[in-house]
Amino acid sequence: MTLPAPDRHTTELSAAFVELRTALGRVLVGQDDAATGLTLALLAQQHAYLEGPPGCGKSELAAALATLSGARTHTLVFHRDIRETDLLGDVLLSRRRHRGHERLRRELIPGPLLQAEVALLEDLPRSPGEALGPLLRILAERHALGQALPLESAVATGPLEQVEAPIDPLEPGQLDRFAVQLRLTGLLTGELFDEAAVLLAREAARVPPRSADPTAADSAGVPSAATAAPRSAAVIGTATRNAAQRAAAALRIEPRTLDAYHRLLDRLRQRSADQSASGDRLMSDRSFSSAALRLVRAHAFLRGAPAAAPRDLGAIRYMVAHRLPDEVQEDFDHILEELLGDPPNVTMAEAGAQMPGAQNQGDDDSDPGAAVSQASDSWIDDQADLPAPPALFGQPPPPAQVDPLLRALVGRIERGRIDPDTDPGGQPRGYRPLRDLDELIDADVIEALLFTEGRLPGAPRTFERKRRSAGGAVAVLRDISASMAGRLTVWSSQVVLGILRVAARRRMRVGYVEFHHRALPHEVGGRLLHRSYSRLAEQAGQAKAVGQTNYEAPLRTALEGLRGGSGRNRHVVLLTDGLPIIGDTSVRRERQLARRLGVALHTVFLGNGDCPPVLDDISAETGGLRFCGRPLTGGGLRLEER
Amino acid sequence: MTDLAPLRALLDHHVVGHDEVKTALLLALVTREHIYVEGPPGTAKTRLAEVAAKGSELDFFFYQLHRDTRLAELVGDIVLERRRVKTEAADSDGAGEAERIHQRIEPGGLLTAEIAVLDDISRAPGEALNVLLRILNERRFGAEPIPLMAAIATGNPMDDEYYNEPLDPANLDRFALQLRVTGLIQSGAEEARTLIDRFAAGSVVEQPDPEAVTDRATLDALNQRMYEVEVGPVVRAALLDILRTLVLEFECNETNSLLTDRTFLVKAIKILRGAALLAGRTAVELADLAALSWMTTFRVPAEAHEALPRIIGRVNRQVRAV
Known part of the structure; x- marks a missing residue:
């Protein structure tokens, strides 16, 4: 194991991540919070979920993190038809003769996603359940196909939860795999007109794309990094990155920070219980023990502090987008400030007074199923307007x-309501054997190949596509x-x-x-x-x-x-x-x-x-x-x- | 006039009327943006694209989308690469052989075209379109840049009766320019007479095969020159005022509109530059702001879109007064 690095070295490592944060902050106008959140995620080796209205620069920011951090990256764009092999890798088909019979075996060879240090998962909620389940497991375990993954952070992007959106949003339990949850605001719809003016000026100063092929650049059309931060340049190397991650993880947390953390959790629970309407939030043990403390350490490390102080609890605000009711989120900074300003004895008395409320909330939480089912019904509470x-x-x-x-x-x-109907244009919701040769178009390609070669004993698997009756x-x-x-x-x-x-x-x-x-x-x-x-x-x-x-x-x-x-x-x-x-x-x-x-x-x-x-x-x-x-x-x- | 005058003349020669669509099409070619044209069948949408493609020697791809459209139909063929590999020696099962199968896409269709027409985009399942539209947006497939200059998508009126699921608004945002067309005859346009006269005279070529009047190099040069068009602080302030009016007065928000930063803060600058360039100028003027109404068609509520010329006029007067 690596021992905590000497101080001078630590300062350098911390400075490297500060530089990363600064460079990331330059990519988009007016999204500094997201830049900080992503930097902390990478430093703490946590996954991040980035959501926002279309065209606000989610993908651009995620891509910039990958480039600037110098990490080996793989981008996966999720869509309805994404398959296991896209996630995991190529198929290795072995055929062995053994005592007169032939044995066929199908294995997967780890693909680029499994070799990535930073994985970009674009439009994650569009993924069909078949792909999403295994993927989330891989992200959590950082282990696949019998090997440990070099994965440091996965950054997923998704649309804002919207009523009229044709895709189902991820459930709180699925989102919980992403410790860092960031919500980007559109400059126009967020009425940030000063920032909008800055962006207009930046675009007006834009020079022709540099490359010989004019179609290649200016890609996402999003406030691109082209003028401010060159996309190709990493500001940090892999060795530095990994050393910083190790050093951040080993940072000491001051006892008073832990005290404050417990009090913060009490307050958040209390405040969330008051917002009875927002039952779709989830404060899981997984996130609020391991992930939260890692982020707090990373926050302290980024400050160049020798140990995590109470103020580093500020890192928790990058976790709350889907874990706390909106009202509590908006108030988070205030809650934290108040708590850090409070003398502890007052808070103790208050905490005593709040006990019954806290107890009730505990009871409500004991049925996670109820929380989830309520979740799927709550959108109006999310609509600020x-x-x-x-x-x-x-x-x-x-x-x-x-x-x-x-x-x-x-x-x-x-x-x-009738069950989801089988519909050729629907979402894949499972596999079934091929029934009709017409379906070969939607069959597993490899199995279809073997089938046509007469080398598959049964029929190839094909997607069972269903469309939920919107009737x-x-x-x-x-x-x-x-x-x-x-x-x-x-x-x-x-x-x-x-x-x-x-x-x-x-x-x-x-x-x-x-x-x-x-x-x-x-x-x-x-x-x-x-x-x-x-x-x-x-x-x-x-x-x-x-x-x-x-x-x-x-x-x-x-x-x-x-x-x-x-x-x-x-x-x-x-x-x-x-x-x-x-x-x-x-x-x-x-x-x-x-x-x-x-x-x-x-x-x-x-x-x-x-x-x-x-x-x-x-x-x-x-x-x-x-x-x-x-x-x-x-x-x-x-x-x-x- | 500009370098595109011959192309415009060619479009006029082959298609009667539809002045706005023609201008928007040229604007799309110069700015490298995509267009969505909504309107009934038979309004020369495909023909315009085809004439523009042939007239500028561009590779043309046409695809009729349907409710079961799969990605592979648009981007080429799925190819399976098979390679023999040695099996691990330590296997107890005895001698054998193994084959590694890699699935990839052999680029074709949209990935090799310079102009693409995607007909009836509203018929394809919204979900299936996601990757297609992302390709359009990023002009890359995987790591590879694609030569596409502009895609022209057509659709039926956004109406519940026409398809199962509405087009995802985020998808529609990929098309910077958005127009609504009506048939000349249905709308009683003056050109309807010209159109019928032309057919009566037998002077219409059913399958036009026009000469090339311009080429990719010219279009590329125009695209480079677009970036030299100046967008001064006055125009930028006016643009911001218009957007502010849409947000504050017409209450355009994330629920009722697609007032995205990508479109209205980034692409709008390109569209304005393109409009100035097509008008043969080297700086954007307030008059060019009229092009914004090609961006708002399906992005803001109808009343806001209809009010746009008025808003632009008001802001122009205010800016001039200062």
């Missing part, structure tokens, strides 16, 4: 607990009559947003109809049903209560909208607080039509008095759910089955 519910009494009313309704609704939706539709009918004023407006907004979230996650089409004495459908492109979830979410936050209640008109509108479509997964959710006064109050024809179309009419009664019997009839006849709001002490509302 969604409108807040209107404040009516100076401050917003206590929130409605809409989860019981959403869970029941999801249950109905899932029940009506189904849900129309939300929301009473906005005058009696819905006040907190009912806020609560019904929450119900609508929850339903939109459920629908968005399943790519169901949605319709949104507000109604009083008339139905006010919010159509997009002349259609009631569409997938503009964000637009409806915005709309749902703006409803104003006026007029009187009419059930007939909105039900008629919704059913007409649903009529054109097919499939059995069609739902209407009627949200109201009172008796219908206008129109056919028993909505006979609409109930009949719903039964004929096979549309489930779910009813949610939010009012104070008794639920109108007609709502029970509507739901009972069409197999819909029946819910009502029960006021809670303290002013909140809980939705329960009637």
Whole structure:
């Protein structure tokens, strides 16, 4: 083993990484945090996940890390059709004659990814499950095909979690393999106009591409390093890099730093528990023990400090993008500052007072399955720009607990949903034997070859491609009559947003109809049903209560909208607080039509008095759910089955 | 006029109308950017690309995408290289032989073309397009640069009824220039008459095989000259003001728009330079900002796109006043 290096040497090593950080910071305008995060990841030999809106320079930054660090690199662009051999390497097929029979064996020869010191994994979430599973295991174990890998850091890029995105985001458990998680902001959409001006000036000064082949350069078109940091030059050598990594890993952590770390974790847990809506975050043991401390050491090393001091806990902020609720992330620097400024005895007292809260959170965490399933439903919480519910009494009313309704609704939706369909354009979700020679195009190439040569005993494997049914539709009918004023407006907004979230996650089409004495459908492109979830979410936050209640008109509108479509997964959710006064109050024809179309009419009664019997009839006849709001002490509302 | 005047004349000779598409096509060739043209079938999209390719002696690749498009169809053939290798001696199984099989792609199609037409891009599964579009974007396949100058993609109107999954907006962002076209006859354009007259006179060549009027070297030289076009602080300030207006007044954000830094801070500079160059100037002027509306077509909400000429006009007046 290498002993800790002498001081002068350590200073040099640290300076080399500082230079790397500086060079990396020059690659993009206004993304210094990401540059620091990536530098720490390489120094601590941790993997990093880089996400951001398209065209903000993710790939450019990752590529620059590879080049500037002088590491042996392999870039892999993930796509739907990526295969095992792309990840692992070539196939070695051996044939041996043995006592009169022939034995065929298939092995893999480690490919370039397995020899890389820095691996760039572009567009990782696009990977089909077949490739992603093995890859994440390899990243975690740093071991494949019976050999240890030289891998220091893998840097993956991916899109921002987005509602309308056609790909499923990675789950928190998968993202947890990447200790460092960085979120890049677009300069324009982030309203960083000063930085945007700098970038424009840089581009205006751009000279023609240097190479003889003008098409070769100016690649990603992203704020390229061409003018500032030449792409080809490494600022650090492999020997230096590895020595620095060893020295950083061996750095001492001061006891007071560990104390502070425990207190920081308590605070983060506490604050995360307060943000009950963001159940999709994961504070795993793996990350917050080993990886976190490595990053803290790396942070101290980069500062040139002899040991990790409490301020080096700042490195934790590069870990939190998918591990803490957004609100807590934004507050991270403040939380840390406050904690480092606090005399310890005050904090102890506070920690005592916080015990019950912390305990509760512990209980919630004990069911990781629940956390993950909630995760897949939460996007609205991530959308910073969604409108807040209107404040009516100076401050917003206590929130409605809409989860019981959403869970029941999801249950109905899932029940009506068919399993992923086999579809030649779908995602590979497994292997199956070839059934038809037409499928040879999608078969494992090597096996297909052997098959055609008559050297494969069975049929070659081919991908089983499936497409998840994006079918189904849900129309939300929301009473906005005058009696819905006040907190009912806020609560019904929450119900609508929850339903939109459920629908968005399943790519169901949605319709949104507000109604009083008339139905006010919010159509997009002349259609009631569409997938503009964000637009409806915005709309749902703006409803104003006026007029009187009419059930007939909105039900008629919704059913007409649903009529054109097919499939059995069609739902209407009627949200109201009172008796219908206008129109056919028993909505006979609409109930009949719903039964004929096979549309489930779910009813949610939010009012104070008794639920109108007609709502029970509507739901009972069409197999819909029946819910009502029960006021809670303290002013909140809980939705329960009637 | 510029070096591309003969090419423009050639396009005019073979295709009636579609002035904007022609200009954008030349702009794409000069700036080395890709175009996405959305419109109904039969609006001369493919023909324009073909004439431009032949007129400038460029290698042309046409591909009709379909819902089952695989990468290999676009980039060449999958080749299996097989090599005999010695087996490890220490194997107890006795004598044998082994074969190492390496799978690679023999470049063809898009990887060897200089102009590519990707027809009906909206029909291909959004997911399958990812690698294709990345090639377009980086102009590299693996480590190898590709000779592609411009790709012209066509698509049907972005409408739920036409395909299963919408085109991933991130994919659409790979096309710097974006235009919407309508048929001359359908839109009642003046040129509709010319078009019909030409067919009536029998003077239309169904399969045009135009002479080369320019060549790759000329285009390369133009591309180099593009970088000499000056983009002064006034134009940059105006550009930033326009973008600021889109973000702050029209509330373009990550949810409703594709206002990416790559497109509007990096490529916009190229497009402006190209527009000035095509107009025969060596510095970008405020008038060139009009070219921005070829970038916003599918990137910002319709009302913002439609308001763009107004925004540009207002910003120009403000900048001039200062």
